[in-house]
Amino acid sequence: MEKQAEKRSFDVKATLQNGLTYSRKNFDQVLPFILLVVVLVLISIVQPGAISGKWLANKIDGAMVLILASMGQSLVMLMYGTDLSIAGIICLTNTLSALFMPNTPFGVIGTILAMCLLGVVAGIFNGFIITRFKMQPFIVTLATWSIFDGLALYFLPRDGGNVAPLYSNFMMQRIGILPISVFILPLLILMWSWLKRTRFGVAIFAIGRNETAAHNSGINVNMVKLKVYAFSGLFAALAGTYRTAYVASGSPTAGDGYVLLTCCAAVLGGINVASGRGSLHRTIVGAFVLQLITDLLVFCGLSTYWTSLIQGALLIIVVATNSGLDLLRKKRNLEV
Amino acid sequence: MDLELKNISKSFSGVKALKNVNFGANYGEVRALLGENGAGKSTLIKILAGSYTADEGEIWLDGKQLHIKSPKDAFEQGIGTVYQELSLAQNLDVAHNVFLNDSRLKTGQMINRREIERKTQELLDEYEIDGVSPTDIVRELSLPYQQMIEIIKCLAKDPKVVILDEATSALAEDRVKWLLRIARKMANDGRIVIFISHRMAEIFEGCDNVTVFRNGENAGERVLSETNPDDLVSMMLGRKQQGYYPERIDHSTDEDMLKIEDLRLKEKLVGVNLSVKKGQVMGVGGLAGQGQSELFRVLSGALVATGGKMFVDGKESHLKNPADSIKNGIALIPEDRSTQGLILPLSIRENIALPVINDIKKFGVLVDRKKEKKIIDDSMDILKIKASDAEARVSSLSGGNQQKVVFAKIFATNPKLFLLYDCTRGVDVGTKAEIFTLVRDLASKGNGVLFYSSDVEELVNLCDSVAVMYDGKVSAVLDGADITKENIILASVGEPVIRSEKGA
Numbered sequence: 001m002e003k004q005a006e007k008r009s010f011d012v013k014a015t016l017q018n019g020l021t022y023s024r025k026n027f028d029q030v031l032p033f034i035l036l037v038v039v040l041v042l043i044s045i046v047q048p049g050a051i052s053g054k055w056l057a058n059k060i061d062g063a064m065v066l067i068l069a070s071m072g073q074s075l076v077m078l079m080y081g082t083d084l085s086i087a088g089i090i091c092l093t094n095t096l097s098a099l100f101m102p103n104t105p106f107g108v109i110g111t112i113l114a115m116c117l118l119g120v121v122a123g124i125f126n127g128f129i130i131t132r133f134k135m136q137p138f139i140v141t142l143a144t145w146s147i148f149d150g151l152a153l154y155f156l157p158r159d160g161g162n163v164a165p166l167y168s169n170f171m172m173q174r175i176g177i178l179p180i181s182v183f184i185l186p187l188l189i190l191m192w193s194w195l196k197r198t199r200f201g202v203a204i205f206a207i208g209r210n211e212t213a214a215h216n217s218g219i220n221v222n223m224v225k226l227k228v229y230a231f232s233g234l235f236a237a238l239a240g241t242y243r244t245a246y247v248a249s250g251s252p253t254a255g256d257g258y259v260l261l262t263c264c265a266a267v268l269g270g271i272n273v274a275s276g277r278g279s280l281h282r283t284i285v286g287a288f289v290l291q292l293i294t295d296l297l298v299f300c301g302l303s304t305y306w307t308s309l310i311q312g313a314l315l316i317i318v319v320a321t322n323s324g325l326d327l328l329r330k331k332r333n334l335e336v
Numbered sequence: 337m338d339l340e341l342k343n344i345s346k347s348f349s350g351v352k353a354l355k356n357v358n359f360g361a362n363y364g365e366v367r368a369l370l371g372e373n374g375a376g377k378s379t380l381i382k383i384l385a386g387s388y389t390a391d392e393g394e395i396w397l398d399g400k401q402l403h404i405k406s407p408k409d410a411f412e413q414g415i416g417t418v419y420q421e422l423s424l425a426q427n428l429d430v431a432h433n434v435f436l437n438d439s440r441l442k443t444g445q446m447i448n449r450r451e452i453e454r455k456t457q458e459l460l461d462e463y464e465i466d467g468v469s470p471t472d473i474v475r476e477l478s479l480p481y482q483q484m485i486e487i488i489k490c491l492a493k494d495p496k497v498v499i500l501d502e503a504t505s506a507l508a509e510d511r512v513k514w515l516l517r518i519a520r521k522m523a524n525d526g527r528i529v530i531f532i533s534h535r536m537a538e539i540f541e542g543c544d545n546v547t548v549f550r551n552g553e554n555a556g557e558r559v560l561s562e563t564n565p566d567d568l569v570s571m572m573l574g575r576k577q578q579g580y581y582p583e584r585i586d587h588s589t590d591e592d593m594l595k596i597e598d599l600r601l602k603e604k605l606v607g608v609n610l611s612v613k614k615g616q617v618m619g620v621g622g623l624a625g626q627g628q629s630e631l632f633r634v635l636s637g638a639l640v641a642t643g644g645k646m647f648v649d650g651k652e653s654h655l656k657n658p659a660d661s662i663k664n665g666i667a668l669i670p671e672d673r674s675t676q677g678l679i680l681p682l683s684i685r686e687n688i689a690l691p692v693i694n695d696i697k698k699f700g701v702l703v704d705r706k707k708e709k710k711i712i713d714d715s716m717d718i719l720k721i722k723a724s725d726a727e728a729r730v731s732s733l734s735g736g737n738q739q740k741v742v743f744a745k746i747f748a749t750n751p752k753l754f755l756l757y758d759c760t761r762g763v764d765v766g767t768k769a770e771i772f773t774l775v776r777d778l779a780s781k782g783n784g785v786l787f788y789s790s791d792v793e794e795l796v797n798l799c800d801s802v803a804v805m806y807d808g809k810v811s812a813v814l815d816g817a818d819i820t821k822e823n824i825i826l827a828s829v830g831e832p833v834i835r836s837e838k839g840a
Contacts, residue, residue, distance in 0.1 A: 206425035276427035
């Protein structure tokens with residue numbers, strides 16, 4: 001009993017100490033927050049006075065497509081998989097919702113639901129092929145990416161479409177200074193807080209580290225995989241549909257960049273494929289940092305062509321740092 | 337019988353692994369399962385655990401027929417398995433592993449972390465495991481502790497039948513005692529315990545009855561108090577055993593094959609001095625975690641020493657990586673053959689040829705198939721690898737035969753110093769005897785052999801000398817008549833050994 005009471009009383013020094021030990025041991029998990037601070041500081045140096053509440057709200061709005069799409073990618077990566085078809089699903093749902101959404105409240109809601117359903121079906125299709133035929137997720141989703149892209153191009157050969165004003169106006173409205181997207185964030189945070197503590201969530205971690213072990217523990221590995229790819233499809237569809245409102249246009253190709261971006265956001269956010277760790281909360285931070293880096297480059301006067309180069313380089317640097325740290329940790333524990 | 341397997345048959349690509357096997361056990365007993373390489377015992381266990389489905393036959397428990405198609409079905413019907421290859425998720429903590437896939441949770445229901453941590457602690461207390469907290473990440477625990485958690489994980493599901501598949505293989509002597517105690521406790525709690533081990537002493541110490549398998553058939557059952565090891569071994573082999581350990585003729589010369597002086601590796605090795613003569617089998621003993629594994633890794637170039645000198649065949653060597661050690665004529669048989677020694681999906685031929693692929697080229701780029709075939713035929717012959725042909729996948733071989741492929745692989749590099757790290761772990765009696773003969777053979781040809789084993793019996797019966805490690809140092813080197821079980825155990829806890837009068 002005494003021990004319990006001791007624990008409850010707040011000890012600043014001990015908490016700090018614990019925090020430091022944690023950061024040293026789990027650098028990859030703290031990195032997204034460090035990067036966020038670094039990028040924000042750099043922006044305020046390069047462009048003093050740029051950072052304001054309104055500016056931040058706009059940035060969250062701008063990052064939302066990436067954040068949504070990265071949710072699925074992160075979950076798939078935690079399970080030691082990849083989902084390239086996220087890009088295709090974004091293109092397809094962006095195109096379809098830009099073309100066919102009726103300008104009535106029920107029409108809007110109905111279309112959103114239809115897009116979600118489409119994403120889930122696409123994800124289940126991925127998952128089914130991967131589990132049923134024991135194929136590499138990389139190959140399967142590379143193929144379906146192309147299929148979904150093809151479908152998008154069939155419906156809309158070039159950028160355009162006819163976005164329902166009701167939908168884009170609703171999504172882009174400000175409540176005070178807050179955009180709608182800001183209200184999506186807490187939902188995502190709650191979702192992961194819940195998900196990671198369910199049997200399903202723990203199963204994802206277990207499969208990601210050791211699939212045979214998970215199977216031997218009685219986990220229905222194929223079912224979990226199917227669900228994870230369905231989840232990924234759903235969030236890609238949400239991202240595509242959100243993009244329709246944000247850009248007020250449809251594009252059959254705009255989603256293709258999200259293969260690199262979602263992987264980059266997940267890795268920046270500390271999804272460590274090799275050691276099977278990570279959190280979707282930090283992926284949100286990772287995606288946000290990625291968005292801010294684009295702005296930083298613009299503020300520095302660099303052309304946007306540089307963005308892609310920097311993003312790629314960043315991906316390599318972070319992955320290299322993380323695996324380097326893993327190696328170091330292993331050496332220290334002598335568990336070669 | 338409370339648990340009954342009736343007329344079980346199972347074939348793999350036409351080869352019958354089990355032929356109409358019957359097997360039974362009662363509540364409250366610890367039943368050992370013994371059998372040679374490919375005798376069918378692990379196939380039987382996998383059928384019971386749901387990893388395989390039988391082609392024919394029935395499983396009955398408590399007079400009800402069970403239908404087991406997956407590990408999940410097995411758990412749900414009261415059959416728990418402690419796997420030889422650990423089934424823990426390294427990235428999760430102990431409590432989450434123990435209650436992984438807890439079937440009491442409804443879909444979407446959140447895991448109550450406090451509750452599973454409390455329950456895990458209760459289990460740890462009940463089964464006398466100290467030094468582990470429910471919140472420890474499994475990755476950071478040592479292998480013996482992971483093995484213990486694996487056992488707790490199985491018990492958390494409160495199974496009626498507990499299968500311990502070589503659960504002692506990762507445990508040192510004192511932990512084995514623990515496991516045998518736990519097995520007894522499980523039986524006393526009214527469970528059926530099925531105990532699979534290749535260590536005869538454990539079986540006699542901890543089990544009530546034994547079922548012996550031979551060639552995919554049930555070769556008979558015995559009450560352990562009414563039988564002896566020789567009887568069991570001849571049941572397993574189907575012929576009279578002619579000496580389990582080979583005759584030991586000391587071929588040691590005066591020349592050193594390996595000499596290490598004051599070898600250091602941070603706090604793990606603190607000044608190791610040791611020499612292995614040409615023609616000598618030097619055993620390495622001691623409790624788990626006293627630096628043996630680090631010593632072997634330094635000698636094989638996997639870790640770089642932080643101090644000290646080492647001489648191989650009279651020349652000072654600085655090993656930076658495993659390739660250096662191969663060049664110096666050192667070969668390692670690693671602890672975990674499936675991840676460190678073999679590429680399981682490849683064929684026997686590809687595995688054996690891999691280390692020498694550069695030496696058997698023709699025209700600079702092509703592999704000389706004739707030379708390759710010769711190397712492979714030779715080594716398959718010498719080692720008596722049981723496989724349909726050299727193209728068989730290594731993953732399809734039994735544990736003992738896989739270990740032989742590892743040996744064949746290192747022979748191809750022509751080494752003169754052999755580092756054998758627990759190479760008999762998870763290997764059946766027949767193959768063990770063959771490995772022992774091989775080890776003596778290697779020494780008689782003037783090679784140096786460093787032989788680590790967690791089984792003290794093997795050190796006593798096989799080695800010319802035994803170096804016992806304690807706390808990162810060699811605490812004693814025993815020769816000749818001084819190599820006794822008692823002395824090895826004394827030295828492994830840092831006590832002085834009892835030297836015979838004419839001892840060195």
